[in-house]
Amino acid sequence: MERSSAVKMLEPCHRIAEHTPMIWVCSGASSTGRVAHEVGVLLTLMGKGRMCCTSAIGAGSKMHVEIALKARRNVVINGCGNRCASKILESAGVRIDCEVDVSKYVRKMPTLDVLEGDVKEVAERVIEEAGL
Numbered sequence: 001m002e003r004s005s006a007v008k009m010l011e012p013c014h015r016i017a018e019h020t021p022m023i024w025v026c027s028g029a030s031s032t033g034r035v036a037h038e039v040g041v042l043l044t045l046m047g048k049g050r051m052c053c054t055s056a057i058g059a060g061s062k063m064h065v066e067i068a069l070k071a072r073r074n075v076v077i078n079g080c081g082n083r084c085a086s087k088i089l090e091s092a093g094v095r096i097d098c099e100v101d102v103s104k105y106v107r108k109m110p111t112l113d114v115l116e117g118d119v120k121e122v123a124e125r126v127i128e129e130a131g132l
């Protein structure tokens, strides 16, 4: 994905969590982990929700745990059945409203190359499954 010259600023997660679906992705280092990340970016840019920092919850960031606890909805996108992003939220005692396994739709492979079409297709599935 190329960096645009125009920077799109986002609302801070803590300000909008109560009325916006929060999106948590695993960002794993595989085809499906990267698709999960790109789907989170795409859904955020589409205004369907707001991607937040899953690893910050894993690191015990109080502010991020509070964001997830007060979120209107928590939508989790995992790259595969290991469910790493879901486990991070569960460890922090956070409610998960919807979780998606990208490997159901895209083959998990040891590559970071992804097809834009796969990202769009999974994004549509998430919109459908999570009712975004």
Ligand code: SF4
Pocket: 026, 027, 028, 029, 030, 032, 033, 078, 079, 080, 081, 082, 083, 084, 085
């Ligand atoms: S859920 Fe799968 S792809 Fe994502 S970080 Fe875990 S092992 Fe990697």
